Amino acid sequence: MKLSVKSDYAARAVLELARRYASGKAQRVEDLAEAQGVPANYLVQILIELKAQRIVKSVRGKEGGYLLAKIPAEITLGDVLRCVHGEIFDTAALSDSNCPPELRGAWEKLRQSVNATADNITFQNLLDEGESKEKMYYI
Amino acid sequence: MKLSVKSDYAARAVLELARRYASGKAQRVEDLAEAQGVPANYLVQILIELKAQRIVKSVRGKEGGYLLAKIPAEITLGDVLRCVHGEIFDTAALSDSNCPPELRGAWEKLRQSVNATADNITFQNLLDEGESKEKMYYI
DNA sequence: CGGCGCGTGAAACTCTCGGTGAAGAGCGAC
DNA sequence: GTCGCTCTTCACCGAGAGTTTCACGCGCCG
Numbered sequence: 001m002k003l004s005v006k007s008d009y010a011a012r013a014v015l016e017l018a019r020r021y022a023s024g025k026a027q028r029v030e031d032l033a034e035a036q037g038v039p040a041n042y043l044v045q046i047l048i049e050l051k052a053q054r055i056v057k058s059v060r061g062k063e064g065g066y067l068l069a070k071i072p073a074e075i076t077l078g079d080v081l082r083c084v085h086g087e088i089f090d091t092a093a094l095s096d097s098n099c100p101p102e103l104r105g106a107w108e109k110l111r112q113s114v115n116a117t118a119d120n121i122t123f124q125n126l127l128d129e130g131e132s133k134e135k136m137y138y139i
Numbered sequence: 140m141k142l143s144v145k146s147d148y149a150a151r152a153v154l155e156l157a158r159r160y161a162s163g164k165a166q167r168v169e170d171l172a173e174a175q176g177v178p179a180n181y182l183v184q185i186l187i188e189l190k191a192q193r194i195v196k197s198v199r200g201k202e203g204g205y206l207l208a209k210i211p212a213e214i215t216l217g218d219v220l221r222c223v224h225g226e227i228f229d230t231a232a233l234s235d236s237n238c239p240p241e242l243r244g245a246w247e248k249l250r251q252s253v254n255a256t257a258d259n260i261t262f263q264n265l266l267d268e269g270e271s272k273e274k275m276y277y278i
Numbered sequence: 279c280g281g282c283g284c285g286t287g288a289a290a291c292t293c294t295c296g297g298t299g300a301a302g303a304g305c306g307a308c
Numbered sequence: 309g310t311c312g313c314t315c316t317t318c319a320c321c322g323a324g325a326g327t328t329t330c331a332c333g334c335g336c337c338g
Contacts, residue, residue: 001220001253002325003140003230003246005296011242028314037237042297048316061305062313077245081140091142098176102265103150106216107142110256114140117252126241141294143326167283180329187285200336201282 010046010084011077012036017056018072018123019130026058026065046084053083072127078118089114149185149223150216151175156195157211157262158269165197165204185223192222211266217257228253 016032029047033040047066050056057069068075081088089111093099155171168186172179186205189195196208207214220227228250232238 001140001142001146001224001227001229003228003232004294005231007140008230008232008235008238008242011245012239015239015242026314030314036239039297041299044315045297045317058315059305060303060313060315062307064305064314066315085140088140089142090140091147092144093142093147096147099147100151100154100175100269102269103147103154105268106150106260106265109260110253113252113256114249117249121245121248126245129244130239130241145326169283178328181327183284184286197284198336199282199284199334201338203283203336205284 004085006046007081007084009036009038009043010050010080012038013043013046014050014055014068014075014080014123015126017066017068018075018127021068021072024067026063026067028065032066050080050083053079055079055083071124073122073124075123076119077121077123077126078115081118087111088118143224145181145185146220146223148175148177148182149189149219151177152182152186153189153194153207153214153219153262154265156205156207157214157266160207160211163206165202165206167204171205189219189222192218194218194222210263212261212263214262215258216260216262216265217254220257226250227257 013032013036016035017027020027029044030040032038033043047056047058051058051066051069054069055075056066058064058066078088089107091107093103094107152171152175155174156166159166168183169179171177172182186195186197190197190205190208193208194214195205197203197205217227228246230246233243233246
């Protein structure tokens, strides 16, 4: 069960936008892409999906780019992952009538567990975590 | 993030073996495969991997087939999934040095969450669950 | 020894993912 | 109005993993 690179890119992009959220300025796709070593043309597709789910918003023209659509505390990792994948934890078994009901229950437990964990991580959390780690240097 | 069909097949096979564990008889691959609508030739490969991890064992020749290598209570869903996939929750990000440390922490939380849940489900649990559901019919 | 069923490896096939390129559309500056 | 900047959209391709099937070798039991 391997998380796609796409989800990783999406999470990085949103994190980067969260970091620059205070500036209020729109961020260009190319800048975001370069900041994380992601192919710009690919990142575009991801951002469009994120926009469709109102996680980010875009501004066109000169000085255009992308912004978070909400404050970082209101965006969870689960939101981002679901936006890119649909259900985070999926398996053919859940839509297979041959699947024994006991197993179905087990898959659903796993799904619920992942969802709960992912929904409990907001990007504000991640920002705080990053800052507190920085402060460590001063001690 | 989609669980492969292979994991599902593996789980079904082990569950089926657990159900028949009391008989003490070796179960033929074809019987197991037919009982769940799984391609027999594919199931063989899965069973070989399960055998390598000492989750099942095999008997050759006439009256041969597969058996659980331990009692159902000692086999967890996590064991089976890891046997088929290596780490259950994997992502390229964890081996990418460009990955922001905050995100790395988040991925590890997800991984830990999945592992904990999967390791907490034994096949004995699943058997019990199935039986208690059967009993419901008598009430 | 002969048949049954496991053991193993490889070929073929499908499908998604990751990535690229180019043409189109809105916004601001001059 | 026109030009340049940047997002928007769509079409496509190559690689690789996952799934499936086939063929043949090997060990065990009667």
